[in-house]
Amino acid sequence: MPLVRTGDLVSAAVAEGRGVAAFNVITLEHAEAIAAGAESADSPAILQISENAVAFHGGRLAPVAAAAAAVARASSAPLALHLDHVTSPALLEAAREEGFGSIMFDASKLSYDDNVRRTNEVVRFGLRHGIWVEAELGRVGGKEGETPLDAHTPGVRTDPEEAAAYVAATGVNALAVAVGSSHAMTERTATLDHALVSRLRDAVPVPLVLHGSSGVPDAEIRAAVAAGMVKINVGTALNTAYTGAVRAFLAAETAAVDPRKYLVPAREAMAGTVADFLGLLRAPRR
Ligand code: G3H
Ligand code: ZN
Numbered sequence: 001m002p003l004v005r006t007g008d009l010v011s012a013a014v015a016e017g018r019g020v021a022a023f024n025v026i027t028l029e030h031a032e033a034i035a036a037g038a039e040s041a042d043s044p045a046i047l048q049i050s051e052n053a054v055a056f057h058g059g060r061l062a063p064v065a066a067a068a069a070a071v072a073r074a075s076s077a078p079l080a081l082h083l084d085h086v087t088s089p090a091l092l093e094a095a096r097e098e099g100f101g102s103i104m105f106d107a108s109k110l111s112y113d114d115n116v117r118r119t120n121e122v123v124r125f126g127l128r129h130g131i132w133v134e135a136e137l138g139r140v141g142g143k144e145g146e147t148p149l150d151a152h153t154p155g156v157r158t159d160p161e162e163a164a165a166y167v168a169a170t171g172v173n174a175l176a177v178a179v180g181s182s183h184a185m186t187e188r189t190a191t192l193d194h195a196l197v198s199r200l201r202d203a204v205p206v207p208l209v210l211h212g213s214s215g216v217p218d219a220e221i222r223a224a225v226a227a228g229m230v231k232i233n234v235g236t237a238l239n240t241a242y243t244g245a246v247r248a249f250l251a252a253e254t255a256a257v258d259p260r261k262y263l264v265p266a267r268e269a270m271a272g273t274v275a276d277f278l279g280l281l282r283a284p285r286r
Contacts, residue, residue: 003072006080006102007132007173009044010207010231019225019281021213022046022082023274024235025064026053029267031071033238036267037274038077045278047072048082048104048233051091052143061094084233085143092122096129104176104209108136112162119170127171134231137166138178140211142185157196160203167206174231175200176209179224184236185215192220194227201228209233213277214240221280234277241269 006022013020023034025047038045047068049061057064065081072079083095083103095103105122107115119135126133138158158177167175177200180192190212200208207230213221214236221232249262256262 001073001076001078003069003101004044004078004080005132006046006082009046009078009080010132010174012044013230013281014207019221019230019232020044020046021232021234021274021277021281022048022084023238023277024053024084024233025049025068026056026239028067028071029242029263030238030270031068033267033270034274035071035075035077035079036271038079038278039075040271041275041278041282042077043278043282044078044080045274046080046082046231048084050084050235051086051088051106054091054094061091061098065098065100092125095131096125100131102132102134102173104134104136106136108139108176112137112166116166116169119172123171123173126173132173134174134176134209135166135170135172136176136178136209136211137163140176140178140181140183142183142212157193158200160196160199163200164203164205167204172206174207174209175204176211176233177204179210179229181210181212181216183212185212186236186240188215188217190215190217190220192216192224194223197224197227197229207231213237218280221277225281232277232281234273237273237277238270241273242266245269 009020025031034047054061069081083100085106086103087106107118123133139156179196181190209231210229211233213232213234245265246262
């Protein structure tokens with residue numbers, strides 16, 4: 001079916017009191033697995049390409065975006081395409097050229113005032129070009145190359161009053177908040193501050209986004225959605241499934257050389273992970 005828009009999927013999730021998942025695409029197999037998982041779970045999903053993934057593809061957005069969009073259009077599931085953790089102005093321009101309908105602009109490492117100023121510029125860019133903009137306040141932490149943050153340190157988490165002021169000042173369409181998750185966790189051991197999620201939901205007039213969801217156990221994700229979290233971002237869990245399947249295959253088949261032999265189980269493992277996360281988000285929030 002035709003691509004759907006991230007903003008529409010998020011609005012529908014809010015209206016229906018459930019969450020919507022966004023999965024990171026690195027390779028063609030990731031995109032195919034997300035589509036297969038969404039089809040088997042009979043759920044919508046968002047395919048998101050991060051600035052780091054674009055860097056992996058030589059800094060070129062067009063090839064990976066075209067592949068992900070083609071996979072999404074060929075799927076029977078409602079799928080949207082999103083650009084994630086953008087910091088570079090050149091990538092914003094590339095997103096416009098490639099027809100992205102949504103981006104996450106990440107100024108979370110800047111001071112509050114600089115974050116507001118830069119994000120507001122991006123929101124105005126988005127308004128000119130019909131692009132839905134997510135931004136981050138607080139520090140989810142754990143992104144590649146950055147000093148790991150303790151997600152439970154006061155000051156790292158998002159303050160509800162500051163979040164309300166930030167949304168009013170920037171005009172963002174959705175807000176990524178720091179409530180106890182951290183990027184790139186390979187074990188699902190994070191505990192979230194659900195009382196803070198509820199306070200943020202009450203204070204902030206736009207949908208809330210949970211980053212670093214790979215490290216969050218099923219029950220914590222369900223509780224976060226029940227408390228008001230809407231967009232659930234998952235990346236590392238797909239890579240854990242992919243690499244685990246490749247590792248197991250090559251350990252058993254030491255003479256194998258055809259990548260299709262191990263990419264089939266890798267893709268199937270990722271599709272299973274996608275379907276599992278989507279299954280968590282189906283239940284009504286309240
Ligand atoms: O923006 C992407 C997500 O926050 C993914 O985080 O790789 O820890 O699941 P994760
Ligand atoms: Zn993230």
